[in-house]
């Protein structure tokens with residue numbers, strides 16, 4: 001490769017990483033605006049290398065509403081010295097996201113949050129998302145459930161356990177805890193998180209009525225879920241619109 005071609009490749013990799021930083025920073029701001037976050041806790045991460053092992057994540061204990069693209073940590077899941085760095089990430093973040101980026105390469109964007117309605121459902125003895133409307137039906141048979149909560153996730157073994165449990169699904173309801181949403185892009189992970197929280201809100205509200213639920217048949221629920229999946233362009237428009245709204249409110253996320 002000529003020097004010029006090498007320089008061009010380096011520049012395009014840099015601009016690719018910058019765009020990923022901007023997208024992930026936008027997702028933090030949107031999580032705060034939507035009240036899905038826990039102030040300075042919870043984590044969003046995004047792979048930047050082709051093998052998925054190098055990834056961006058939030059700096060430790062920074063409020064989601066103030067995170068900027070330039071401040072995101074660039075970490076390497078293979079780097080055993082990570083927790084000895086002066087800017088080491090939160091330990092539970094490293095345990096879950098580091099191991100999942102190492103072991104689940106298709107999970108390029110990993111959103112780990114405790115959104116109120118999703119977490120309320122994850123707190124029930126049966127955290128299943130029953131198909132009672134279009135949003136809940138989107139997730140029919142598409143969610144892994146972890147019912148073995150054992151305290152704060154602060155070991156590699158816990159990250160490996162969660163990665164194995166996720167299997168080929170994109171979403172894990174973490175019983176007594178919250179949720180993990182995994183996708184190939186920030187746009188898709190954001191869209192899934194948004195509709196998941198809406199789905200759980202509707203189900204919790206329906207439960208709250210005390211009336212019997214009208215649960216869809218498996219055939220109708222599956223058909224509805226497949227209809228959602230056939231229109232994947234919506235992810236990109238949804239996220240682009242949300243970034244445009246952020247740009248009007250406070251564009252500092254992209255700094």
Ligand SMILES: [Zn+2]
Pocket residue numbers: 042112113114177178
């Ligand atoms: Zn958590």
Ligand SMILES: [Zn+2]
Pocket residue numbers: 042043044092093096097112
């Ligand atoms: Zn996390």
